[in-house]
Amino acid sequence: MNKPLKSKLEKQYPELYSQIGEIVSKWGNSRDNLIAVLLDAQSKSKQNYLSKEAIQVVSEIMDIHITDVYEVASFYHAISTEPRGRFLIQLCQGTSCTVNKVVNVKDALEAELGIMIGGSTPDGMFTFEYTPCFGACDVSPAMRLNGSVVGNLTAEKIKQIISECREAAKNE
Amino acid sequence: MSKTVSVISKNFYKVNPDSIDEYIAAGGFEGLKKAVTMKPEEIIEILDKSDLQGRGGAAFSVAKKWMHAVKVPAPVKGIMCNADEGEPGTFKDRSLLEHNPFGVIEGMIIGAYVGGGSEMNHARIYIREEYTYLHGRVRNAIKQAEERGFLGNNILGTGLNIEMKVVSGAGAYVCGESSALLESTEGKAGRPRIKPPRLNNVGLYNLPTLLNNVESYSIVPILVRDDSEYRSYGTQKSIGTKMISVSGNVQKPGVYEIPFGTTIREVVYDIAGGLSSELPLKFVQIGGASGAIVPAKELDTPISYEGLCDIGVAVGSGAIVVADESNSMLDYFESLVHFFAEESCGKCTPCREGNRQLVNIVGLMKSGNAIASDFDRLLDVLDLMKGLSFCGLGKTEPAPFLAAIKHFENEVRGYFK
Numbered sequence: 001m002n003k004p005l006k007s008k009l010e011k012q013y014p015e016l017y018s019q020i021g022e023i024v025s026k027w028g029n030s031r032d033n034l035i036a037v038l039l040d041a042q043s044k045s046k047q048n049y050l051s052k053e054a055i056q057v058v059s060e061i062m063d064i065h066i067t068d069v070y071e072v073a074s075f076y077h078a079i080s081t082e083p084r085g086r087f088l089i090q091l092c093q094g095t096s097c098t099v100n101k102v103v104n105v106k107d108a109l110e111a112e113l114g115i116m117i118g119g120s121t122p123d124g125m126f127t128f129e130y131t132p133c134f135g136a137c138d139v140s141p142a143m144r145l146n147g148s149v150v151g152n153l154t155a156e157k158i159k160q161i162i163s164e165c166r167e168a169a170k171n172e
Numbered sequence: 173m174s175k176t177v178s179v180i181s182k183n184f185y186k187v188n189p190d191s192i193d194e195y196i197a198a199g200g201f202e203g204l205k206k207a208v209t210m211k212p213e214e215i216i217e218i219l220d221k222s223d224l225q226g227r228g229g230a231a232f233s234v235a236k237k238w239m240h241a242v243k244v245p246a247p248v249k250g251i252m253c254n255a256d257e258g259e260p261g262t263f264k265d266r267s268l269l270e271h272n273p274f275g276v277i278e279g280m281i282i283g284a285y286v287g288g289g290s291e292m293n294h295a296r297i298y299i300r301e302e303y304t305y306l307h308g309r310v311r312n313a314i315k316q317a318e319e320r321g322f323l324g325n326n327i328l329g330t331g332l333n334i335e336m337k338v339v340s341g342a343g344a345y346v347c348g349e350s351s352a353l354l355e356s357t358e359g360k361a362g363r364p365r366i367k368p369p370r371l372n373n374v375g376l377y378n379l380p381t382l383l384n385n386v387e388s389y390s391i392v393p394i395l396v397r398d399d400s401e402y403r404s405y406g407t408q409k410s411i412g413t414k415m416i417s418v419s420g421n422v423q424k425p426g427v428y429e430i431p432f433g434t435t436i437r438e439v440v441y442d443i444a445g446g447l448s449s450e451l452p453l454k455f456v457q458i459g460g461a462s463g464a465i466v467p468a469k470e471l472d473t474p475i476s477y478e479g480l481c482d483i484g485v486a487v488g489s490g491a492i493v494v495a496d497e498s499n500s501m502l503d504y505f506e507s508l509v510h511f512f513a514e515e516s517c518g519k520c521t522p523c524r525e526g527n528r529q530l531v532n533i534v535g536l537m538k539s540g541n542a543i544a545s546d547f548d549r550l551l552d553v554l555d556l557m558k559g560l561s562f563c564g565l566g567k568t569e570p571a572p573f574l575a576a577i578k579h580f581e582n583e584v585r586g587y588f589k
Contacts, residue, residue: 032377034359035342039301068360075361077343077514078301094260095461096419098507099495132345132511133260133461134302137419137493138426147304 009060013053019044020057029062034072037062038079048084048127048146055081077131085120085127087165089113090144094133102141108155112162125169126162175442179402179413180390181429184271189309192316195274201322203393204278204285208330210396212242212286218395222403222411228254228348228385229459229488230564231477234392240372241287241382250376251284251295251334252383254353258300258345259460260511261491264415265386267427269299269306272390273313277336279389281322282396284334287382292325294376295336298353301343311338345515349563350383351375352517363517364563387415387490405431410476414487418444420456420494430475437471440494451496455579457504459488461511462568464575465504484575501580502537502587505573509534512569523566526557530573537587547588551577 010017023040027033037058042050050073059066073079091097091106106117113126120127136142139151150161178184188194195201207215220235241249253276257265268276276297284293297314299307314336317323325333339357341347347356351365354376375381391412394402402412410432416439419425423445430439436456440446447453453468458475464485466473473483480487495504513527533550536542554570561567577584 030359032339032357032359035356036340039340039342071361072359075344075517076301076341079342093507093510095457095493095504095507095511096261096425098503099420099493099499101498103503130510132343132514133258133262135257135263135266135300137261137263137417137491140419140425144302149305 007060009053009057013057016053017057017061020054021061024058024061031062031064034058034062034064034069035076038069038073042079046086047124048086048088049080049082052081083124085125086169087126088144088146089126089128090131090134091117091128092133092136092140092142093130094137094140096133096137096140097142100140102153104155105141105143105153105158108158109162112158126165175430175434175438176428177405177413177431178429179394179405180387180415181267181271181427182394183275184267187272189271189273190312192274192313192320199397200274201278201393203395203397204281204322205328207282207285207393207396208328208332212238215282215286215396216242218399219392222395222399223409224388224391224395224412225477226385227387227391227415227490229259229486231487234384234388237372237384238283238286238382240370241283241380244372244380245289246380247289247291248379249284249287249289249293250354250379250381250383251280251288251293252350252353252357252376252381253280253295253297253386253389254348254350254383255297255299255303255386256341256348256353257303257386257489258348258515259462259489259491261417261419261457261493262460262489263417263419264427264490266303266306268386268390268415269303269310273310274317275390275393276310276386277313277317277322279384279392280336281327281332281334282392283382283384283389285330285332288332288334290331290333292333292335294379295323295334296339296357296376297336298339298341298347298357300341300347304340307338307340314338344517345511346517346563346565349565352563353383354381361517363519407433407474407476407478409478414475414490416475416490416492418492418494421448421451421453421496421499422446422494423448432476433474433479435472435474436466436492439475439492440471444494447494447496449496449498451498454495454497454499455576456495457493457572458491459486460491461508462565462571463488463491464571465579466575467579501576501583502534505534505576506538508572512565516565520560520562520566522557522560523562523569526553526561526566527569529553540589542588544588547585
């Protein structure tokens with residue numbers, strides 16, 4: 001780790017600093033590991049995103065200019081610089097899912113969650129967005145729920161999945 | 173009789189993809205063992221004899237690419253595998269990594285033997301973030317290959333050295349473009365590089381780099397070991413077999429291996445079980461989101477380089493998305509423009525602004541406010557994007573729109589007042 005001798009950031013965010021420090025030690029601090037580090041750092045966030053502070057810490061520990069780190073973080077779909085829900089629902093808008101009437105699944109999700117696509121529920125539980133094709137066309141229409149593929153979606157299946165999420169959150 | 177074959181997919185569901193012992197027992201690494209007794213030029217000759225073309229979509233001759241690699245000697249080289257399969261409707265590389273990861277690795281080692289340097293070569297398999305569930309499997313395969321001496325120092329006593337790693341993407345279609353893929357592998361935003369220099373001169377970490385698709389690498393060990401079965405399939409001009417991904421309104425969507433020359437109709441009705449609805453077929457899209465739209469009347473076209481070329485279509489990634497009569501061209505356009513507008517990297521004006529215009533025009537079509545001059549604007553924008561975009565993303569994007577306008581002109585014009 002290349003941290004400065006007296007890091008202000010480390011004092012300010014000791015937990016985050018040691019967490020990201022561990023991630024960087026795991027991957028190595030050369031530039032080509034930046035994306036892996038950012039993905040890992042994001043996965044540790046309870047809000048499914050990469051905070052401004054996390055970006056600052058990555059920049060300092062890896063000795064990469066903060067603008068560079070932000071550019072990479074903002075370029076890729078898999079990394080979000082805005083907080084997202086505990087459950088991230090990404091519905092495929094690809095061609096296969098379109099011909100398999102993913103629009104009906106979208107309507108079912110909007111009704112079940114009480115929000116429009118592109119938004120988050122006020123309680124911070126769900127974020128619901130469209131995503132480009134993730135190669136699960138054999139089970140279209142499909143979505144990713146916190147990264148895992150759920151396919152062959154129907155309105156009934158959506159109801160069941162959402163209630164399972166709510167149940168899981170209750171027990172946390 | 174089954175119309176699918178299993179040459180490239182021979183190990184699927186038969187060989188445990190997490191066990192190098194099972195792979196070896198099924199003839200794995202025999203291609204590599206044979207390769208290291210041959211001269212690089214002799215290996216290239218084998219690839220050329222079967223006219224193996226890149227399976228990512230661009231269909232560039234693998235033999236020519238590898239010959240370039242031989243002609244640019246360097247002590248250290250980059251050996252890249254493009255597993256950033258992002259073409260909508262395409263999931264055949266997913267299958268290859270899932271069911272035959274050692275085959276991909278073996279192909280890369282043969283690639284390094286042919287085009288690598290004498291010191292430690294850097295081999296990277298760039299797998300899209302969406303396939304995170306496969307990263308562990310491929311890393312495990314690499315580890316086992318290292319333990320058996322197929323990777324690392326002095327491989328099979330030849331003096332060849334390779335260190336191989338899996339690199340994760342982070343969600344960006346443009347990273348399927350080879351130079352953007354390298355930028356991303358180096359930890360940067362995935363924007364295409366200005367070429368020249370070509371990647372075979374200045375690629376990964378500025379090293380001369382050999383880059384191929386998952387399927388291309390998977391075929392190499394099969395051909396080197398014994399190319400007779402592969403060569404027994406196909407047509408005169410398209411030798412061998414192809415992995416295809418079939419999806420959309422069909423009974424049995426999935427990944428299939430077909431001999432070149434199989435017709436689109438056979439794929440849809442015999443292999444994929446026909447349509448999933450009672451409605452007639454309206455069109456298929458071949459080769460991914462940037463592939464052309466093929467109307468029902470052209471279903472008897474054979475899937476081969478020359479057969480599809482005759483109707484102005486490319487094999488591309490081998491994706492076949494089937495749409496029945498319930499689908500309007502407008503809904504399909506909407507899916508396409510949102511995809512491309514999201515995925516344009518923003519580097520060049522024709523693609524960035526062209527996509528903004530397309531989103532605008534499709535929005536007008538959708539709300540019923542498009543007028544006749546918007547149709548002309550649509551054609552202008554497509555023409556500009558096709559001719560002036562910096563990389564393949566913007567250059568090929570107009571293909572499905574132009575084909576749809578050609579084959580469904582009345583329907584498309586109907587959206588403009």
